[in-house]
Amino acid sequence: MEIKNSRDTLGSRENYLGVLRRDCILSLIFCVPLIVIALFFRAIPYANYYMWALATPVVLFFGRQFFIVAWKHALRFSANADTLVALSTGTAYMVSIFNTLLPSFWTDRGMQPHVYFGVSAIVVAFVLLGRYLEERAKSNTAIAIQKLIGLQPQVVTVVRSGQAVVIPVRQIEVGDEVMVKPGERIPADGKIVRGSSFINESMISGEPLPVEKGEGKKVYAGTVNEANTFYYIVSATGKNTLLGNVVGMIQDAERGKRTVQKMADKVSRIFIVVIGFVAIFTFLMWFWLSAEDGFMQGLLSSIMVLIMACPCALGLAAPTAIMAGIDRGAAHGILIKGSEALENADKLTAVVLDKTGTITEGVSRVVRIKWIAHPTPELKGILYGIESYSEHPLSQAVKVYLNDDYRIKPEMKVSSLSGRGLVGETDSANYYVGTMKLLEEQNVAFTEEESDWIHNETGNGNTVVLFVSQSSLLAIISIADKVKPTSIEAIARMKGSGMSLYMLTGDSKRSGDLTARQVGIPVDHVNAGALPAAKASFVSELKDSGEVVAMTGDGINDCGALAMADVSIAMGQGSDIAMEVAQVTIASSDLNLLCKTIDLSKLTNKTIRQNLFWAFIFNVIGIPVAAGALYPAYGVLLNPVMAGVVIALSSAGVVVNSLLLRFREI
Known part of the structure; x- marks a missing residue:
């Protein structure tokens, strides 16, 4: 299915x-x-x-x-x-x-x-x-x-009667045993029964590091197997999978979201009745009160009333301001789709931020390295050579840190140690890069100072990678996803505006709390370990409590919450699917532009109100004049040519006022 x-x-x-x-x-x-x-x-x-x-x-x-x-x-x-x-x-x-x-x-x-x-x-x-x-x-x-x-995936390999059989994904059933090879996407939810591997679950958790999964662990449709072949039993297919739930949440949010009406639409029913009444009343008054040409003048005046009610300026009031606002946003790297975001952003009371890729850079980087041995070019070359074997984000971070200068590496054979790291075999010795398990396996001791250094780094939410030889610890590498400097400034600005700030993350509570403290978000406003459904539910609960909510994210796992929010913002360096769902895309991934989006919304709505005021004033003044209200006192009737000029001037005034928005500071 x-x-x-x-x-x-x-x-x-x-x-x-x-x-x-x-x-x-x-x-x-x-x-x-x-x-x-x-x-x-x-x-x-x-x-x-x-x-x-x-x-x-x-x-x-x-x-x-x-x-x-x-x-x-x-x-x-x-x-x-x-x-x-x-x-x-x-x-x-x-x-x-x-x-x-x-x-x-x-x-x-x-x-x-x-x-x-x-x-x-x-x-x-x-x-x-x-x-x-x-x-x-x-x-x-x-x-x-x-x-x-x-x-x-379009096809899937299942084990039936002891044989591996390739079938279309729609034929997969609950209880099937599925084989997943390295590099393949997982076709349905289930539990591993044989083998282990590292699974890229960034589309679910938003976290860039692959997760080690062994027997009894759950796997999810749409995630990617990055290491070894494994077998699992299917527990959910189609719309019942986690991926299916994300699709369902987006569809439900689209169906359930009210259509945002422009201010002009809200008064149309009343306005049409008033215009009809005024036109009929105008004809009757001229017919009754003017003996000579009452019929003709009443007919002409009632026609003029209907034409003066033409919603040209009214119809231009919102679209021209919104187009100018969209154009102004684009000049600042704020890409806005449609009117809804501009209409709602200045009413926001709560902003929900994804952690990875939104508040943080979303890229693992080496923040510091503690060399125990003397960092000779040869040692750096060995470390670089071992990490070159892997496309793991942690390996990429080490390679970027060492840079091209250290590609002086001896001949070696590199292989993977499942769940622990990598080993590089040279003619003289073996070298290892990986987790704390390596120390235990190689019986490598470390000092109290080194232990404190590791404890301090992990306490700060950083990932620690060890570089060891067969007999000693060579280096300790601390890797982290850094908070963007602009995030701290932007969050302070939003808090200063009276908005409540929340953080959603698929990462651990400790990691989420550490990031929240860095940027000034209360730790009780952090929802950690959140899967896509939990993120969407969190946004829905905030809306149910009366908040007008903006959701900012960058991954597939954020799509349900983005679709649910009153205003949805995607980071430009994130998933293209998130950018499709979101109403606003911030090209530079700078949260300060979210503040500018709110300011632009306020300015655009102010311009719309000004335009509507001008358009309604035109109708309020023009329609009575067209009906002949000035004739008894001053003998003045509205010249049809002048009526056309007034209509054109009214529309031109609305357009000019909207165009001025393109030159106003935000």
């Missing part, structure tokens, strides 16, 4: 995104000549027909979804933002057609016919642009799920 995902759903989402992208691009292309004609060449022959031809595909084809959704809501006697778009653009489009074909209807009555094709098309184009940006962000979750599923 294999992990399954609805390819039809993923395919339909990709198809919808492709259609939306096409409609968005083509509508903007049609709008360019349309606006040029409307602004500069309105007087040329057949200008209205040219604009009609350009606006028709934008409004009726590319913008068809607004009318379809509006009609469905109308059948249920409800309304939403699409209703407002459909009403205003549809009115502007139909009135423009009428005035193009029958201008005499107005000219015979002493009125000038005007067209609003440009207004109807540009609103559709910009609303489509905002919708495309949102849908593109959502599609990343589906891509991440596909990549997680891809961590399963």
Whole structure:
């Protein structure tokens, strides 16, 4: 049984995104000549027909979804933002057609016919642009799920009737005995029954060091066997495996997460009712109070009310600010997908940080080395030569520390000592690199000073590697995953802003507490030994307690928690699957950029509020004027040409205010 995902759903989402992208691009292309004609060449022959031809595909084809959704809501006697778009653009489009074909209807009555094709098309184009940006962000979750599923091997070797048989992974069953060779991914969860090896479980724990596993130890689907062949009995397959649970958590979080509505959407139902009432009231008042031309003026004024309600500025308010905010973030190495992160980040009350690769560098490095013997080039060459045999992260750390200068190594045969380290055999002697077990096996004694040095390093959470000969201890090497200097500064800034800081780690409690003390996170806010499900549950519990939570991580094991969080941030040097799930990727892996993301969110939301204020003020003032509110006192009616200018100026003001965001400091 294999992990399954609805390819039809993923395919339909990709198809919808492709259609939306096409409609968005083509509508903007049609709008360019349309606006040029409307602004500069309105007087040329057949200008209205040219604009009609350009606006028709934008409004009726590319913008068809607004009318379809509006009609469905109308059948249920409800309304939403699409209703407002459909009403205003549809009115502007139909009135423009009428005035193009029958201008005499107005000219015979002493009125000038005007067209609003440009207004109807540009609103559709910009609303489509905002919708495309949102849908593109959502599609990343589906891509991440596909990549997680891809961590399963396609075939697996099982032992049946004493024979090794290769079968497709979907045919594996609970109770099967599986053989896993070095370099292979483990296909399902289970327990080892024969053999031992080192397993790379970084996708589960987030820790870079392979874990030694022997008989009776659990192994998990998707992890990698790095050393020896072993056999295990399958205990869980498909969606019941740990990897399957991660996929399920991401899917559940995607389904359960509420859709973030823009501020404009929250008032659309009320606004559409008010506009409809004002339009009808305007017509009736003119019809009753003006004996001569009440019908015609009432009709014109009610049409003007509907056109002035056009949500052009309203539709541009959030998308333009968000696009400017995304662009501003990119200039600082903050890569933001969609609007949700920018809308939520300034409301954060709690930040959950993964340890390895987020707070720390995520790379094992030699922090210090204590030479017991004199460090001759020959000894360094022997140490380098032995470590060159292994791709283990600890061996890589030693090689980087010794550097290329010490590749002067004698001829030797290097072999692995399972669970203990490596041995290098030269013509004169054998040399060993590995764990404390080597001292016991070689009967090598060490002094009280050396013992204290080792105890101090392990007490600080560092890993100790020993370099020994057949008779004596040569060197003690301390290796650690260092805390990034920027992490301490960033965590202090977030704490100073009143946010609660938490740490999740698959590492031990001691190691987690030591790192927490270094960066200033309370040790009671450390959740150690956390598997993916525990990380996601921790984030969910914080949200249930009323916190607005950001999760920052870099590994596959963080994906469930990232999907669950209100704001999810991935480190740019981490797993590409984590970056697909996350709403924000910090390119340089500097946590100070998380602080900048929060500041950018505040600035973007402030700009959106300013834009919405400007757009609503335009409607609050413009609609009564369009209805004729100034006529009784001042004899002033809104000129349709002036109405078009005001609409354009309102939209331009929103766009300019959003563009200014690109130049503001964060």
